[in-house]
Amino acid sequence: MKKLLSGLIILLLLVGCGIQTSVDVTEIDAHVERLKQHAETQSDFEQYKADLEEFNNYLKGIDNEKYQEYIEVQIEANNMRIEGIEEMDSDLITESSFKQAHALDILEQIKEAQ
Numbered sequence: 001m002k003k004l005l006s007g008l009i010i011l012l013l014l015v016g017c018g019i020q021t022s023v024d025v026t027e028i029d030a031h032v033e034r035l036k037q038h039a040e041t042q043s044d045f046e047q048y049k050a051d052l053e054e055f056n057n058y059l060k061g062i063d064n065e066k067y068q069e070y071i072e073v074q075i076e077a078n079n080m081r082i083e084g085i086e087e088m089d090s091d092l093i094t095e096s097s098f099k100q101a102h103a104l105d106i107l108e109q110i111k112e113a114q
Contacts, residue, residue, distance in 0.1 A: 025062055028107065031055040035078075039097075045085050052078045066110055074103040 035055065038048040056078050059071045077099035084092035 025064055025067055027058060031058060032104070032107075049082050049085055052082050066113075070103055070106040070110060073099060073106060077103050 031051075031054075034051055035048075037043070038051060056075050059075055062071060077096050080092055080096035080099060083089070084096055
């Protein structure tokens with residue numbers, strides 16, 4: 001009985017703590033908004049790059065088939081933006097903006113389908 005009770009407590013703790021094998025997709029909009037603020041203001045480039053990398057890590061943790069195309073395009077746009085910032089390459093930054101617009105288009109289609 002004691003072993004059963006201990007096992008039940010451990011199970012409840014794991015479930016209660018929200019142990020998941022994938023990341024929830026509800027934070028995407030918050031990340032996108034933070035990046036939008038960076039793009040619209042003259043922000044600290046190091047913080048901008050850190051936020052882009054944080055967003056990439058977040059996206060890589062999402063295990064949701066519906067979002068895979070969006071995730072791939074968004075990570076590509078983020079990586080292009082990071083490289084453009086590091087190299088101060090305005091053409092690459094512009095190209096990443098087009099890629100970002102495409103990613104947001106995909107995200108809107110996903111949201112509309114739900």
